[in-house]
Amino acid sequence: MKLSVVIPAYNEAESIAETLRALYATLVAEQIDHEIVVTNDNSKDDTLGQLQALSRELPTLRYYTNPGPNGFGYAVRYGLERYQGDCVAVMMADLSDDPADLVRFYRKLLEGYDCVFGSRWGRGGRVVDYPVHKKLLNRVANTLVKTVFRLRYNDCTNAFKLYRRHTMEGLKPFLSPHFNLTLELPLKAIVRGYSYAVLPNSWTNRKYGESKLKIKEMGSRYFFIMLYCLIEKYFSRGDFRKARPGE
Template sequence: MKLSIVIPAHNEEGSIEETISTLYAKLKENRIDHEIVVVNDHSRDTTEAILARMSTEMDTLVYYNNDGPGGFGNAIRYGLARFSGDCVAIMMADLSDSPDDLLKFYHKLMEGYDCVFGTRWSNGGKVVDYPFVKKIINRMANAIVKYTFALKYNDCTNAFKIYRKETIQGLQPLLSHHFNLTLELPLKAIVRGYSYAIVPNSWHNRKHGESKLKIKEMGSRYFFILMYCLIEKFFSRGDYKKADAKKVTMAKRA
């Protein structure tokens, strides 16, 4: 099963080379058929120059310049429209996500799940140097999501996840332009009946550059996606359900 990794990159000259090199070495070492898809999202530093050079040195690295509107969600959507693998993982450009965890996600997906979701806040999960205020907001937001949708999963906003190609196709159309895409993807997968496993993962704060997440700008956008998925869950009458999930539902009703 070919694995694609989509990485959005905006002004990541301090991190992108180490991130790609570490990821590439780990995947090669484990002989995993893969491609690393980096989307340069309107960077104003040397990110593109670094990607251009590295793409001539690594046979599995491809990069695109996002020629549409900028934003974290837009960059990921750009990559999701172009990856060639049988499954796709979303990872950050600052090496906050672990390549070792990616291997765990990949092997778990091969057990037959449609998606694998990471959790940093359960047994086995780990966070290093997580900003205190951001942590409080994160835990409150995820608690709201968890109880609103009656989930056992406690880290929906964690961007680090992996999906089968067919799952990504089944989650269309994607609406989010920004970090709220990290909530849209798993909630749609859950609401639409895709199977998923939860695997603990680690998270390390970035060594270089600044976080692109602007908390003050994101509250209403997360709320919009939350309400959209809630409306779909209760009022869409199963129109967007995964095909075999819909058959199971209809069989139960009969």
């Protein structure tokens, strides 16, 4: 099963090389057939130049420049329309996600699940240098989602997840242009009846640059997606649910 890794990148010139080299080395060492798909989201620094150089070094790297509209969600969606693998993971360009975790996710997906979700906050999960105010808001938001949707899963906003191709196709059309895409994808997968496993994963704060997540701008956008998925859960009469064998 070919693994695709979609990585959005905006002004990540300082971190993109370390991230891609680490990811490539890990997947090659594990003998996983893969491609790395980077969306340069109209970066203002030398991200594009770094990708051009790295493409000569890393044979499984493909990159695009998203002409616009721009934003985290748009950049991820640009990559999700262009990957070629049988399954796809979304990872960050700042090496906050551990490539070794991706290997574990991939092995778990091979057991037959439609998706594998990460959890940084349960047993075995780990966060390094997570900003205190972001942690507080994260736990409040995820507790709300967990309660409203009656889930056991506690980290829906975690971007680091892996989906089979048929699952990703079943989540379309995508609505979110920004970081709320990280909530839209798993909630749609859960509401639409796709099977998923949860594994612990680690998160490490970036060494270079600054976070692109602007909390003040995102509250209403996350709420919109949560409300949309809640309406679908209770009022769509199963129109979007995964088709079962024989249906």
